[in-house]
Amino acid sequence: MNAQPATTDRDAIRAAIDRLLAGTPLRSSGSLTIVALADEANVKRHLLTHRHTDLKDEFYARVRACGHVPDNERKLRDDLHKATERIKELIAEINKIQGENHAFARIVNVLELENHQLRTEIGSTGHLVALPGAHER
Structure with a gap:
């Protein structure tokens, strides 16, 4: 039962990363920050900073790879x-x-x-x- 919400959160975070990098945010300001990513994925920020750190690191790596500099x-x-x-x-x-x-x-x-x-x-x-x-x- 616990695996289901985590998978759903991870999918939501990955989709949010894609939207932010594409410049098409639905729920956030669109800035390339962890706060905006959490808002965009509709998850609590501590999930990114404590539980899904690999996705947080992936997000920052993709931001840098695209040439974007976080605010x-x-x-x-x-x-x-x-x-x-x-x-x-x-x-x-x-x-x-x-x-x-x-x-x-x-x-x-x-x-x-x-x-x-x-x-x-x-x-x-x-x-x-x-x-x-x-x-x-």
């Missing part, structure tokens, strides 16, 4: 592409900031040197003497 995989690929592009943007921004930091460090070093020279000049003469070219700034 969830397409979304993941899009997300990966966006994340990769964002990483490239952030790396470029980091490189720009690092370049600016190096320039600021050089400016600080020059200012420290000038400050040291001015303090040395004040210390040796007791008063400040204008640096050459300072009046042109």
Whole structure:
């Protein structure tokens, strides 16, 4: 008695696979997902994910063989592409900031040197003497 419903479920799943791949769904959204397959076969999803795993695997294999990319995989690929592009943007921004930091460090070093020279000049003469070219700034 238990073999009859399983056979009926398997037949319904196989027929649903054929309809989804042909693009002629009767009961589902037509998307190439396990949820849509379960809806199309009019069976509970856990039957596909726990009892008829061979049919689930067959479904995914046939989807890939037809060149179809499941919606969830397409979304993941899009997300990966966006994340990769964002990483490239952030790396470029980091490189720009690092370049600016190096320039600021050089400016600080020059200012420290000038400050040291001015303090040395004040210390040796007791008063400040204008640096050459300072009046042109």
